[in-house]
Amino acid sequence: MERRSFVQGAxxxxxxxxxxxxxxxxxxxxIRWRLxxxxxxxxxxxxxxxxxxxxxxxxxxxxxxxxxxHAAGELVPMPGLVDAVQNGTxxxxxxxxxxxxxxxxxxxxxxxxxxxxxxxxxxxxQYDGNGLKLMREFYSNYGFISFPxxxxxxxxxxxxRKQIKTVADLKGLKFRVGGFAGKVTSxxxxxxxxxxxxxxxxALEKGTIDAAEWVGPYDDQKLGLNKVAPFYHxxxxxxxxxxxxxxxxxxxYDTLSAEYKAxxxxxxxxxxxxxxxxxxxxxxAALKQLVAxxxxxxxxxxxxxxxxxxxxxxxxxxxxxxxxxxxxxYDDYSNFRRESNLWxxxxxxxxxxxxxxxxx
Amino acid sequence: MERRSFVQGAxxxxxxxxxxxxxxxxxxxxIRWRLxxxxxxxxxxxxxxxxxxxxxxxxxxxxxxxxxxHAAGELVPMPGLVDAVQNGTxxxxxxxxxxxxxxxxxxxxxxxxxxxxxxxxxxxxQYDGNGLKLMREFYSNYGFISFPxxxxxxxxxxxxRKQIKTVADLKGLKFRVGGFAGKVTSxxxxxxxxxxxxxxxxALEKGTIDAAEWVGPYDDQKLGLNKVAPFYHxxxxxxxxxxxxxxxxxxxYDTLSAEYKAxxxxxxxxxxxxxxxxxxxxxxAALKQLVAxxxxxxxxxxxxxxxxxxxxxxxxxxxxxxxxxxxxxYDDYSNFRRESNLWxxxxxxxxxxxxxxxxx
Numbered sequence: 001m002e003r004r005s006f007v008q009g010a011x012x013x014x015x016x017x018x019x020x021x022x023x024x025x026x027x028x029x030x031i032r033w034r035l036x037x038x039x040x041x042x043x044x045x046x047x048x049x050x051x052x053x054x055x056x057x058x059x060x061x062x063x064x065x066x067x068x069x070h071a072a073g074e075l076v077p078m079p080g081l082v083d084a085v086q087n088g089t090x091x092x093x094x095x096x097x098x099x100x101x102x103x104x105x106x107x108x109x110x111x112x113x114x115x116x117x118x119x120x121x122x123x124x125x126q127y128d129g130n131g132l133k134l135m136r137e138f139y140s141n142y143g144f145i146s147f148p149x150x151x152x153x154x155x156x157x158x159x160x161r162k163q164i165k166t167v168a169d170l171k172g173l174k175f176r177v178g179g180f181a182g183k184v185t186s187x188x189x190x191x192x193x194x195x196x197x198x199x200x201x202x203a204l205e206k207g208t209i210d211a212a213e214w215v216g217p218y219d220d221q222k223l224g225l226n227k228v229a230p231f232y233h234x235x236x237x238x239x240x241x242x243x244x245x246x247x248x249x250x251x252x253y254d255t256l257s258a259e260y261k262a263x264x265x266x267x268x269x270x271x272x273x274x275x276x277x278x279x280x281x282x283x284x285a286a287l288k289q290l291v292a293x294x295x296x297x298x299x300x301x302x303x304x305x306x307x308x309x310x311x312x313x314x315x316x317x318x319x320x321x322x323x324x325x326x327x328x329x330y331d332d333y334s335n336f337r338r339e340s341n342l343w344x345x346x347x348x349x350x351x352x353x354x355x356x357x358x359x360x
Numbered sequence: 361m362e363r364r365s366f367v368q369g370a371x372x373x374x375x376x377x378x379x380x381x382x383x384x385x386x387x388x389x390x391i392r393w394r395l396x397x398x399x400x401x402x403x404x405x406x407x408x409x410x411x412x413x414x415x416x417x418x419x420x421x422x423x424x425x426x427x428x429x430h431a432a433g434e435l436v437p438m439p440g441l442v443d444a445v446q447n448g449t450x451x452x453x454x455x456x457x458x459x460x461x462x463x464x465x466x467x468x469x470x471x472x473x474x475x476x477x478x479x480x481x482x483x484x485x486q487y488d489g490n491g492l493k494l495m496r497e498f499y500s501n502y503g504f505i506s507f508p509x510x511x512x513x514x515x516x517x518x519x520x521r522k523q524i525k526t527v528a529d530l531k532g533l534k535f536r537v538g539g540f541a542g543k544v545t546s547x548x549x550x551x552x553x554x555x556x557x558x559x560x561x562x563a564l565e566k567g568t569i570d571a572a573e574w575v576g577p578y579d580d581q582k583l584g585l586n587k588v589a590p591f592y593h594x595x596x597x598x599x600x601x602x603x604x605x606x607x608x609x610x611x612x613y614d615t616l617s618a619e620y621k622a623x624x625x626x627x628x629x630x631x632x633x634x635x636x637x638x639x640x641x642x643x644x645a646a647l648k649q650l651v652a653x654x655x656x657x658x659x660x661x662x663x664x665x666x667x668x669x670x671x672x673x674x675x676x677x678x679x680x681x682x683x684x685x686x687x688x689x690y691d692d693y694s695n696f697r698r699e700s701n702l703w704x705x706x707x708x709x710x711x712x713x714x715x716x717x718x719x720x
Contacts, residue, residue, distance in 0.1 A: 059619065351514040
């Protein structure tokens, strides 16, 4: 049986069902894999990273390694992505790991936790610190391997019908917030809830919710939230640098030649860098347009930030006390965060602060 | 004649000498190229990017595309790197473009100019703005194509025997400074000079020079300058995010299959991201050790920064008036810088400032 037709015909599920370690795919064999995204195509920067990745894999392999990309829900709904990659329903998934904190809070550490690492720090922790090693060790419990594939940078704090001036203003606030961050906003008194992006506008307009965070100017602009909730708070202290990950089913990955493994790694690296670049290049014009259309930019005041910070640190202590997987990773993560911020406060911060106040 | 032996035997110089457009190398042909770095091997992060690149190219090609890396001076001295890539003496060079401003000041825009883009902004300008397109258009005059391949992040402002308190303290200061930045420090009254890294310590110790800038804590630590010039000023306003570039001789590049071209692009992207990650992960510990060993961290005061800023902006106006290549790129660059800083001052800056002042 020709290798190619075996791999194509049986699919990874068939390979796994065979129950034995599959042989390695020849370098240069033709293969087709499927990638499910955790996002809709409308998020062209985030979903676009999966398309960029697939395009680069095809180019790098001379057209022999083809990956089809699928929006959330097309093959697998977003909440089922981890299971689908684990089970081999698809070979690959691209998502924000913190969505899956219900399985284990440690997922959030591979993406973003409130008052966590910023974008450069997260990449540094993954590429040259212990981050990638620790997260892969954790993910091995779910039968997949991870590759950093994108970051949005520090997100905005979302859209509010009324301005948040004090911590008391958060009490009872019906707040749409994604992922793990709801654990902290709930401790501050918010009624935290996760509703899909496409339903946010209507919920805010009707008053079903009082506030909603999404991403940042470039993505938020598409939802038009400035028309129904004008106060645009910042920073999104729960997402200082959320990383997207490519998850690859480990058994499928093990069938690949060293060449194809390198192709996945480097194509993901290209997409990782390009996604942050896209946000950085496109957010400025979107922010200007949002402000021109009525958005009121307001910083969260320090007492609000301080209360949120304390709630977050308390939460991490509590989780660490009962979850050894979280504790092991968080100990390294928090040490990296402390050391990194001690350094970034000097030359990086001083340079940026000067440039941000200069008449350019 | 077998394609492989032709390519290997003749080398690119031979191909170019033939005077006709060379045929495209087959996908999967075995080839060996040479890369000259503009740096010594002791700079393991910067030089290391070339090694990472070569390693990834080999992996991505299943061992068929091999690149040997060479320290500055081994094949070509650093100042001759652009000529060597242009002439096809080597197929590739990896360097800091601003070293070559003597050919045209526009080289500096592909790397760093005083009060320029920070690391993320530079990557965004190259990957999703007009930066890469404009720089490649300019570089085509020199017969090569560029790929972003590394960034150091905001550098430190260097080591000073006496503290710089006012603009007057810069008058007559014998200052070792690399690249294009000397044009601005000279306008501030410094006697600007470029001496090799290996000679800085002795020059400072003897008093031949009064101050020297190099890179940041991780690299500076190796030179031991804290022992002879204790005042460690920041920020390095002339290098807020210097990018390293991979230069590839265009005619050699044109011989490559689409697959090998993609391999160069993605291997460079991996090395690009890894180099910044290494600096970000390694600078914190180095800074701590330097301070423990006597380095006195002192910020440049605002009047000094303001005077430098004015001198830099005057310089760019003057160069733009007489150099259309510089003007075309700088117009786009400065527009991107203005818009980007308007955005970065909100959520990114507020998040970072909070984290840098938090008790972590």
